[in-house]
Amino acid sequence: xxxxxxxxxxxxxxxxxxxxxxxxxxxxxxxxxxxxxxxxxxxxxxxxxxxxxxxxxxxxxxxxxxxxxxxxxxxxxxxxxxxxxxxxxxxxxxxxxx
Amino acid sequence: xxxxxxxxxxxxxxxxxxxxxxxxxxxxxxxxxxxxxxxxxxxxxxxxxxxxxxxxxxxxxxxxxxxxxxxxxxxxxxxxxxxxxxxxxxxxxxxxxxxxxxxxxxxxxxxxxxxxxxxxxxxxxxxxxxxxxxxxxxxxxxxxxxxxxxxxxxxxxxxxxxxxxxxxxxxxxxxxxxxxxxxxxxxxxxxxxxxxxxxxxxxxxxxxxxxxxxxx
Numbered sequence: 001x002x003x004x005x006x007x008x009x010x011x012x013x014x015x016x017x018x019x020x021x022x023x024x025x026x027x028x029x030x031x032x033x034x035x036x037x038x039x040x041x042x043x044x045x046x047x048x049x050x051x052x053x054x055x056x057x058x059x060x061x062x063x064x065x066x067x068x069x070x071x072x073x074x075x076x077x078x079x080x081x082x083x084x085x086x087x088x089x090x091x092x093x094x095x096x097x098x
Numbered sequence: 099x100x101x102x103x104x105x106x107x108x109x110x111x112x113x114x115x116x117x118x119x120x121x122x123x124x125x126x127x128x129x130x131x132x133x134x135x136x137x138x139x140x141x142x143x144x145x146x147x148x149x150x151x152x153x154x155x156x157x158x159x160x161x162x163x164x165x166x167x168x169x170x171x172x173x174x175x176x177x178x179x180x181x182x183x184x185x186x187x188x189x190x191x192x193x194x195x196x197x198x199x200x201x202x203x204x205x206x207x208x209x210x211x212x213x214x215x216x217x218x219x220x221x222x223x224x225x226x227x228x229x230x231x232x233x234x235x236x237x238x239x240x241x242x243x244x245x246x247x248x249x250x251x252x253x254x255x256x257x258x259x260x261x262x263x264x265x266x267x268x269x270x271x272x273x274x275x276x277x278x279x280x281x282x283x284x285x286x287x288x289x290x291x292x293x294x295x296x297x298x299x300x301x302x303x304x305x306x307x308x309x310x311x312x313x314x
């Protein structure tokens with residue numbers, strides 16, 4: 001199955017070097033639109049989102065992720081982003097609605 | 099076996115037996131689901147630890163890869179880098195298999211990279227691009243691993259939510275309803291028994307009275 005990268009030009013180019021198909025998206029809305037198309041593609045196994053565009057649509061992403069088991073969606077730190085701790089427990093709380 | 103909710107239960111002995119049986123089934127299901135929730139929580143806890151570690155591991159190599167990428171951008175210009183990137187075959191693929199943990203399907207990613215030849219000429223590139231190329235590839239397995247763990251968390255969490263919902267339904271609706279039914283049926287039956295008893299006494303009295311009258 002394919003891996004598809006969604007993100008800025010630099011992000012996509014970087015992953016393109018690793019032999020991954022990339023689609024350049026400029027905004028979160030655009031990313032979401034592309035994402036909803038990719039979900040239906042049976043050939044796509046993993047979608048890598050650059051986290052600078054995914055941050056603002058995280059709740060939407062979580063919704064998609066709990067609805068569809070494939071493809072997997074993963075947020076990769078974007079080029080030039082600061083290191084931050086990813087709060088899985090917060091994420092869990094959000095999914096469980098606690 | 100079915101008791102439709104919202105309707106009155108027939109106050110009969112057979113219905114009482116049925117409901118009692120359903121009640122004990124509901125209680126044992128509740129216990130099983132409780133155990134399941136415990137296991138899920140424990141597993142989630144482990145996975146969260148792992149996910150944090152995987153992200154941590156990913157960070158260093160990814161940073162290196164980005165640095166190499168920026169370096170090649172600087173040295174070659176965006177036009178060259180991007181056009182070279184566009185010519186690299188999309189050879190990297192994953193195979194996605196599903197495995198089951200405690201009745202939940204979680205994804206498992208397998209990395210199958212076909213070949214690692216540089217898909218570009220050396221004429222208008224330099225070592226900076228090569229470095230970016232290799233660094234990007236090196237970081238991929240870590241990304242896949244982290245993605246796998248993170249998505250497992252999602253799957254387990256939504257299962258946990260489902261289990262919790264079932265538990266709540268059992269605890270607050272189904273089991274109380276059965277208990278209420280048992281209570282109301284038992285009291286109706288008891289009441290009926292007392293009535294019968296009284297009626298019997300009365301009849302006996304009347305019969306005795308009649309007997310003594312006719313005897314006189």
